Amino acid sequence: MTTRPDILCIGSVLWDVIGRTRLHMQPGADVPGRIERLPGGVALNIAVTLTRFGLRPALLSSVGRDTEGDALVATCEALGIQTEFLYRSEDLPTDRYMAIEGANGLVAAIADAHSLEAAGAKVLRPLEDGALGTEAKPWRGLVALDGNLTVALLEEIAHAQSFAGADLRIAPASPGKAERLLPFLRAGHGTLYVNLEEAGLLCQDRFDDAETAAGTLIGRGAARAIVTNGGQLCCDATADGLLTALPPKVLVTRVTGAGDSFMAAHIAAERDGADRPAALARALSAAAAHVSGDLAE
Template sequence: MVKFPQILCIGSVLWDVIGRSASHMRQGSDVPGHITRLPGGVAANIAMTFARFGMTPSLLSAVGRDPEGDELAAACETLGCNTAYLYRSEDLPTDRYMAVEGANGLIAAIADAHSLERAGARILQPLRDGTLGSAEAPFTGIVALDGNLTEFLLDEVSRDPALAKADLRIAPASPGKAERLMPFLRTSRGTLYVNLEEAGLLCQTRFTSAPEAAARLVERGAARAVVTNGGDAACDATPDGLIAERPPEVLVTRVTGAGDTFMAAHIVAEMHDTTRDEALTLALTAAAQYVSGDIPS
């Protein structure tokens, strides 16, 4: 009998290179600020938030066998994440993400996550060969999954017998990849964590509020949809109804990673048997603390 980890985080694990300035910025701005390089990627950000809550998440991703990859794996371990199941590629470089943030929010970002996409199903091997699970003995814990995987692989995951008993929690990596989550609408699997723009892309329309968006996602097949909308009300919807709540008002000092923090905090809250209302409150509070800088990166 396989002894399963409690939490798996599947998706991008890479270096985040973030330039931040206290100035308002526009195209062509050249301003003073600070540049940091930290372990990042949606899966890693979620995993590190789990670790801050005392969990020991395991990462499933692709990381190169280059110096950057060795350093990244070591940094993730130091931050409380289990990297034993990473696919370490000999010929694919370690992925990177670069963003510029100003006082007026995210200005621009580029995700160089091609290695994860090229690795494909190889990152899921531990879930299929009996190491963490198999079709005969499915993984039964929580799986936090991000949309940096290809739509073909996400479709496989939505129907994979090795994950048939898993508690799937799914987020797009960015609005540009939101439509990759369509398989989970078709199969009515898992909980979708999206922002208002991403919900609109999945539903091929525009929404003015999170409750409207979450309700439409459920109508289109989502088993559950949790939709955020910046400083406006967020919503948690299922076929049995919806709840909505506004986040605390804070001074925003950063935005990259806020959605990942919200998602992880929401999952941890539910692991402690909170009500849906309580879980939404705790997640919004954690995300507000993060964007204000009260929670370290």
């Protein structure tokens, strides 16, 4: 019998190919560093972090029935993540993400998540066929959702009966996909996790601080908005008020996945019963630990 997961992580599940160097990089630079392949994607990054807090996450995504897909699924299972609800396609390859990071942060990245977009609503079948829920008896637990799904599918999720009772936590995946979260802003459904740039894109504005950005998102209809701003003040906003906190000061050695670590730690803290200040503090500490991780030469 399948163990009921503590949370569903819906979105990108892929291989990250990350090149890192301790040197500052400019366009066209050719420098020494390290290149590694890691299990990645927003949904998977969140799931991995959740396992470290003792939770049992399940993935809803598309992974190809190719060699890379088999290896990715095996890696996920070894990490304690449930993979039996994945959509495994014979025709669609396993998605990939490639990034270059220097001492000055993310230099460039390309996300090849075309298979997830092509799979569309097929990744949500377990929420409709009885495996995890049905329209009459929807899933009522936690859901971490990322913006790598298509605009049409995200619009559907924002209003779907199968998600009506879920504790929905949503991240855009990248600034380029921030506007895909507009359906949740209009519907006033779920908690939005965005950085300052993403908040500006959602509001078609520019913000100088997270507090103003989070307050504006609430004014535009968001049920709850948590806005980060790198090493600057972070804000958790609801209609009841704004809560701010300052991240720990650390030496930044990596960038990719920091927002996912923040979101996962925040979800885990609240599931454990932490109040808003304690949950925000735990999330900021987790993100700081992630970005300050040792980088081997």
